[in-house]
Amino acid sequence: MSKKSKIILLLIGISVFTYLVMDFGIDNILTNLRKTGWYFIPVIGVWGFVYLFNTFAWRSIIHNSSKISFGKLLSITISGFALNYITPSVAVGGEPYRIAELQKPLGMSKAVSSTFLYTMIHFLSSFVFWILIILLALISLSLTSSLRILLIVALLAFLIIVYFFINRHKNGILESSLNIAIKIPFIKKIAIKYSDKTEKIKQVDHQIKELYLNRKYDFFSALLLEVVARIIASLENLFILKAIGIDITFSEALYINAVSSFVINLFFFMPLELGSREGGLVLVLKAIKISSPLGIYIGLVNRVRELFWIFVGLVLIASSGKTIGKNLTESVDYEKSTFV
Template identity: 40%
Template sequence: CGLMGGEPYRIMELKPYTGVSKATSSVILYVMMHIFSHFWFWFLSIFLFIAFNPVGLSMGILLTVIGAFCILAIYFFSRGYKTGMAQKGIRLLTHIPFVKGWAQRFAESKKETLEQIDSQIALLHQQHKRTFYSSLLFELSARILQSFEIYLILKAFNAEVGIVDSILILAFSSLFSNLIFFTPMQLGSREGGLALAVDGLHLTGALGVYTGLITRLRELVWIAIGILLIKIGNKNQLPKDTSDNSKS
């Protein structure tokens, strides 16, 4: 299912502990923050590129377009954090052929639940700003740590790169691969993005392909661990009574 395969499973796992609406809002908030941090990472990387690299006319135009796109997305998500996203998402589906009939029926039958989910989404930004900004900082920090993986892999091939170069490689390759989000596990798009990003530093594009393949091995290991935890992770845990109407 591309990059959207885990959300139903997360909701299913959280449901016995928090109830349907809280589980759904929590998962939506996680996905929103994950995407929100990507836009901030790409936006901040523009200034990092300008600070450490010469910028010609064509590159300046490209960076301007990317910056405008990121600002628009950041504004959109900021509005979503204030008013919620669930009802807006369903309303968007009502205009899409083949699913608009289902979306209209779902919006009518689940109106109260959707309103409750949106109120819980808005609650994070309105009353828990410290948690909100802490989670954003952790997400951005995760991008920086991920760039160290690229740095160490390229150093293993004796490439002349620094941490700043690795951050820019990650920023460009993740932007490229997310623009082609519909490919399962970003197969090919990530490697292509890494090859282009590495080539931009006047290194051979093959290093980008090697880096992508090595990061795939790390992902496969985590996938195996995740599948194992699905089998054994929560067998001995008894979920408490956490229906949406219960007292916390």
């Protein structure tokens, strides 16, 4: 990534971060920090472990990790998720950054394919996580007939989605997706722009297929690590409620995480997850017979924790220029070189 691009990206990040802090309110942040007390440290720490597992998963996909250190990859992971959060609505700002940072050590096609694959596996892990939680609920909870039927339907739907994604990984996805996109009126013009990049797309598709067909261990290791990361993230809810004297089981923490994350993904178009996170938390707390207004409190602490990691991500982006040095000016501009 060029030095100019990094500066622009950093300024945008700082602007959005400042907006979030001011919109949330410094007094509000301090109030929630005081209420959470020392438990805010494990809340922050939980996500440190989550990002570690995310990085291990990504390293499994990259395979030849000797070209980039684990510390550098962890830094890109944290910064990428920070940029995803501050990107309004679609949360994909981190992907171009990841590709641009990886293109120097790995080459453009490998940078694109490994980033694309990680994004897909990260997305796929959501469904695997929800499937596991549904199975846990069906086995361990006393459910009404209507709720049991609803969960079974959701379980079948998620299994179909998981099958589709794994099958697409096996057969390649970019070229076939482009061929379909060219036939769709609203996105036809955009797709045609990339139709002359067929050879590059085939290269990336080959690397995507290679991961599943020839490196299944790496594929499923990355998927398992991502699912474990989501399980670890559930501890956050346990610590937040513990801070105000409410003890919940780890199973209940898993339910809270699963339902709230599902609602957030369902309303992915909401800028900065405004309302969707709190709505999901209120819904699940009511279901497990905990005071539903506490969902607002959990959501507020979640946002303070996110602000902390956004700040860390922006600091890492700013400091990365020192480690890359003169090579920054030699990097190929992302917008000119990539095709996704």
